[in-house]
Structure formats: C-alpha cells, structure tokens
Amino acid sequence: xxxxxxxxxxxxxxxxxxxxxxxxxxxxxxxxxxxxxxxxxxxxxxxxxxxxxxxxxxxxxxxxxxxxxxxxxxxxxxxxxxxxxxxxxxxxxxxxxxxxxxxxxxxxxxxxxxxxxxxxxxxxxxxx
Numbered sequence: 001x002x003x004x005x006x007x008x009x010x011x012x013x014x015x016x017x018x019x020x021x022x023x024x025x026x027x028x029x030x031x032x033x034x035x036x037x038x039x040x041x042x043x044x045x046x047x048x049x050x051x052x053x054x055x056x057x058x059x060x061x062x063x064x065x066x067x068x069x070x071x072x073x074x075x076x077x078x079x080x081x082x083x084x085x086x087x088x089x090x091x092x093x094x095x096x097x098x099x100x101x102x103x104x105x106x107x108x109x110x111x112x113x114x115x116x117x118x119x120x121x122x123x124x125x126x127x128x
Contacts, residue, residue: 004061005113005117008100008113011055012100020101020102029041034084046069050066090116
C-alpha cells in the first residue's frame with residue numbers, strides 16, 4: 001500500500017503526456033474486459049498499476065511492483081465472487097486514481113490509491 005500510494009503521489013507530480021496516455025490506455029483496456037464480461041482482467045488490472053508506477057519516474061516503485069506481479073495476479077484470480085457490479089466499482093476507483101494524477105494532485109492521488117488498495121483488501125478478506 002505504501003509503495004503504490006507513493007508511486008501515485010509521485011506520478012501526479014512527474015507524469016508526462018505519454019505516461020498519462022499509458023495509464024488511460026491501461027484503464028480503457030480493463031474497461032473493455034469488464035464491459036465484455038471476459039473474466040476479471042487481473043493482468044490488465046496489474047498493467048494499470050504498473051503504468052502508474054512507471055509514471056512516477058522512480059525505478060524503485062517499478063521494480064518493487066514488478067516483483068509483486070505474480071502474487072498480485074494470483075491473488076486477484078482467487079475464486080472469490082467477482083460480480084460485474086464489483087468490477088465496475090474497482091474501475092471507478094482506478095478512474096479516481098487516474099483523474100487525481102491527471103489533475104496533478106499528489107495528495108489526492110496517494111489517498112485514492114490507498115483507498116483503492118484498502119477496499120481491495122476488504123473485498124478479498126471482509127464480510128462481503
């Protein structure tokens with residue numbers, strides 16, 4: 001959570017147009033997967049998070065997240081209830097992160113990422 005929130009905060013300050021396009025493209029691809037109901041899009045979800053890390057221009061965040069890829073994708077693919085409504089909720093959270101980065105609001109970007117990851121933990125291990 002600390003790594004990804006830090007990456008989002010820094011991305012809001014450092015992202016260039018290509019980075020914003022990469023984050024948006026990753027979001028768009030995940031949106032296509034969700035709307036077509038073609039599974040949960042774990043790899044596409046990870047691609048979004050990696051694009052945020054790359055936009056931070058800090059190799060530590062990119063490397064740290066890359067090392068977590070296998071476990072993160074595995075966790076996303078656990079046989080939990082993944083309704084279309086839940087996937088759309090996750091996409092709204094991703095969109096909030098992107099919009100904060102695009103607005104160059106580092107505080108909001110970090111908070112949006114923390115909220116998203118906290119919600120993900122709750123969705124995975126909470127009472128839902």
